[in-house]
Amino acid sequence: RPPERIYTLDEFGEHAAGPNAFSPVAVTTPFRFLSDEGVGILQAVCRELEAFARGSDRIPKFVRGGVYRSDFLWGLSTDPALIAWLSELARAPLEAHPVSHHAVHINYAPEDLAKNVDQWHADIVSFDYVLMVSDPRGMKGGRFEYFVGPVEEGKALLERDGELPPERVQSPEFPGPGWAILQQGHRVLHRATRLEERRERITLVGSFFTPHPEIDDPTASTFSRLRNVDGNEIALIE
Secondary structure: OOOOOEEEHHHHOOOOOOOOOOOOEEEEOOEEOOOHHHHHHHHHHHHHHHHHOEOOOOOOOEEEOHHHOOHHHHHHHHOHHHHHHHHHHHOOOOEEOOOHHHHEEEEEOOOOOOOOOEEEEOOOOOEEEEEEOOOOOOOOEOOEEEEOOOHHHHHHHHHHHOOOOHHHEEOOOOOOOOEEEEEOHHHOOEEEOOEOOOOOOEEEEEEEEOOOOOOOOHHHHOHHHHHHHHOHHHHOOO
């Protein structure tokens, strides 16, 4: 189902698009992404893959390369009908991401509840969706948040103050599992907060590539971040 609203970068501020935005789109409101049957399949896949989870300096618990382990995850990143529909939302010609290992990233609840699920960051892809796999209803903490403003301004505020103005942080309400938002990830500063009590929290981030003759792909221009997360033995080959 389409989202109720699509927020544009113009609504995020004068310089929110920066020099490298691929379209006017910033982020959507949550939309229904999977059927109940699809949710059940995805939950089973993600729960099985949790045994392979690891952590990094930024993200305490995650799994990457899922497209090589599950046909269902491969479809969530390459299905032509899905990509065509998301392209309409993004107002940009999306394609399956050529770095397949990066195309599907799964986040899990940290073992240490003092840690955020994910820190403030901008993505190294043009567009991605953030899909709630587990049921968010009744969850305390673990909220997906984004900064309403240019990425550069948000990073400067974090460096100066260590936090962002609460009135400029939005947190969409996901009605249940199988709901998602689409964002122009490299132009939207976002994070997932810490959980206030122990419970299952699984989200899937599906990333895409936007060909453009004049704008560098964010994955290429920030490739060192892939090497830091995945190591040369994976990142360079991919």
